[in-house]
Amino acid sequence: MTYKKFLVSFVAVVLVLLLSGCADAIQYEYSKDIQQVGFWYGLWHGMIAPVSFIISLFDAKVAVYAVYNNGAWYNLGFLLGVSMPLGGGCSASRRKKKVC
Numbered sequence: 001m002t003y004k005k006f007l008v009s010f011v012a013v014v015l016v017l018l019l020s021g022c023a024d025a026i027q028y029e030y031s032k033d034i035q036q037v038g039f040w041y042g043l044w045h046g047m048i049a050p051v052s053f054i055i056s057l058f059d060a061k062v063a064v065y066a067v068y069n070n071g072a073w074y075n076l077g078f079l080l081g082v083s084m085p086l087g088g089g090c091s092a093s094r095r096k097k098k099v100c
Helices: 005-020 029-031 039-047 049-058 072-083 089-096
Strands: none
Touching: 029 072, 039 049, 049 072
């Protein structure tokens, strides 16, 4: 791995860790009184889902998925957000097949 790739990877990991501090945690009992979140929050929660999952293993107050979402739009945003760090569907189409 070249120095430039390592530096870009390191900066990306640091940014994801810093931005994951913006994740919110609401207890289920209080979620009915909160305004529901939609597509953009789903997208954000999907992008930070891997970090949220690791944190949720050690802290019961952190959840990976918002219980106060508005349904289909949040779910769509969440799925798109989860696939973004992995390159989405485009990364699979760019791989070249090896011919033996």
